[in-house]
Amino acid sequence: MRIPGGADGRRLLAISFVDRVGSGLWGATAVLYFTYVAGLGTAEIGFLLGASGAAGIAGPPLGGLLADRVPLRPLLAAVQAVRALASLSLLTTTDLRLLLAIAAVGSLGDRASSVLTKLYATRVADAERARYQAINRTAANLGWSVGGLAAAGALTAGSATVYRGLLIGDALSFVLAAVLTLRCGEPPSPARLVTTSETARCPEAAGPPAGTSADSPAGTSAGPSADTPAATTEPAAEPASNPWRDRRYLAYTATETALFLDDSVFRVGLPLWAVKATSAPHQLVPLLLVLNSVLVVCFQVPFARFGTTPRAARTTLLPLAAVFLTGGIALAVSAADSPWIASTGLTLAATAFTVAEMLHATASWELSVALAPPTAQGAYLGVHGLGQAVQRSVGPLAVTAAITTGPLGWIAFGAGLAAMCCAQHRLVRDRGDRALSVPSVTVSEH
Numbered sequence: 001m002r003i004p005g006g007a008d009g010r011r012l013l014a015i016s017f018v019d020r021v022g023s024g025l026w027g028a029t030a031v032l033y034f035t036y037v038a039g040l041g042t043a044e045i046g047f048l049l050g051a052s053g054a055a056g057i058a059g060p061p062l063g064g065l066l067a068d069r070v071p072l073r074p075l076l077a078a079v080q081a082v083r084a085l086a087s088l089s090l091l092t093t094t095d096l097r098l099l100l101a102i103a104a105v106g107s108l109g110d111r112a113s114s115v116l117t118k119l120y121a122t123r124v125a126d127a128e129r130a131r132y133q134a135i136n137r138t139a140a141n142l143g144w145s146v147g148g149l150a151a152a153g154a155l156t157a158g159s160a161t162v163y164r165g166l167l168i169g170d171a172l173s174f175v176l177a178a179v180l181t182l183r184c185g186e187p188p189s190p191a192r193l194v195t196t197s198e199t200a201r202c203p204e205a206a207g208p209p210a211g212t213s214a215d216s217p218a219g220t221s222a223g224p225s226a227d228t229p230a231a232t233t234e235p236a237a238e239p240a241s242n243p244w245r246d247r248r249y250l251a252y253t254a255t256e257t258a259l260f261l262d263d264s265v266f267r268v269g270l271p272l273w274a275v276k277a278t279s280a281p282h283q284l285v286p287l288l289l290v291l292n293s294v295l296v297v298c299f300q301v302p303f304a305r306f307g308t309t310p311r312a313a314r315t316t317l318l319p320l321a322a323v324f325l326t327g328g329i330a331l332a333v334s335a336a337d338s339p340w341i342a343s344t345g346l347t348l349a350a351t352a353f354t355v356a357e358m359l360h361a362t363a364s365w366e367l368s369v370a371l372a373p374p375t376a377q378g379a380y381l382g383v384h385g386l387g388q389a390v391q392r393s394v395g396p397l398a399v400t401a402a403i404t405t406g407p408l409g410w411i412a413f414g415a416g417l418a419a420m421c422c423a424q425h426r427l428v429r430d431r432g433d434r435a436l437s438v439p440s441v442t443v444s445e446h
Helices: 006-027 030-036 042-067 072-092 096-154 160-182 190-201 247-259 262-277 284-307 310-333 339-370 374-405 407-427
Strands: none
Touching (some): 006 096, 042 374, 072 160, 096 374, 247 339, 262 339, 262 374, 284 339
């Protein structure tokens, strides 16, 4: 299989795999570590994870802002190093306040690295970013599965030493990711390419100041002559480079927060609903999570064709709406008394929300880049990263509300996401402006 982005594209896949192996190790261990090693109670663990997750919301915009100002490769490596240091620091204390501060730094780095990795992939793969994103998600899912399976095997021992070892493994994965990052090349920055290309096309821009003739003595003004009429053309308006003033992009990010809710469905909604409100066997729950991973690994790359262009990505939002609605209805049906109907409904729901996850990932990657000015990609993608970060904090509340309401709650949940897809479809329509009409700046164009 040809990997977009050449050698650096392949290295980034290895980085994503290693990173997710560590995340799988810690994801399966975190609650047990804080319970049996740090000695925290249930309420304290909930507060620690919730508060540190909220602190991480600042990671995407901060990382994106820095990425537009400093070289991306060392910045990403530094963030990986911070994550490693935060993980190792958890071993040094059992004090809740210190654990909260350390976990907040780790969460900040985790959210920032996600945006920086996406930005690096966008710059390296360029026009093939949709296909590359699909391959990268496949590698990440494989890494998460490997880490989770390794943790499951190790946790059979159930000792504090094992919990500490898994945390150290998580930290080492970040160290290895940082080392691999430093072996990558620095991707071309659209901001620098735009500036260079403008100078190349208009060398006089770097010459004498306006109003000074190149043949005149320094400081002598050369006014318009009869043969050279005064210029009357005004420069074209530049697109907004501040995402916080771009109301269209902010509205797009707000809709993204809702469309990322499939993550909370799998982390909280589906397992809790299956156990509390259905007659399906409890053993089905882990199998549904395995089904999610298998489907993503098998079909994310083929699904990339639905996001090869901004127009294709926008069109994908309509079938995505139908899939979200199907998933909500399937969860409502799973409340039937029959174990067979319940199991079938849960399996259909898991399949539908996995398809939604893949479709949305494909469309989101393309639109989040296409709507951003090339000279401010980092800042814009940082703001876009807020959608997923906020969802991780409020998403559990949304799915819990659907569970509390019952079957009608899930139907309303699916209908609400479908409506949000339609709203985003209208929001990102091509208005004839740069955002969805002009291809991004690439090395080959200059």
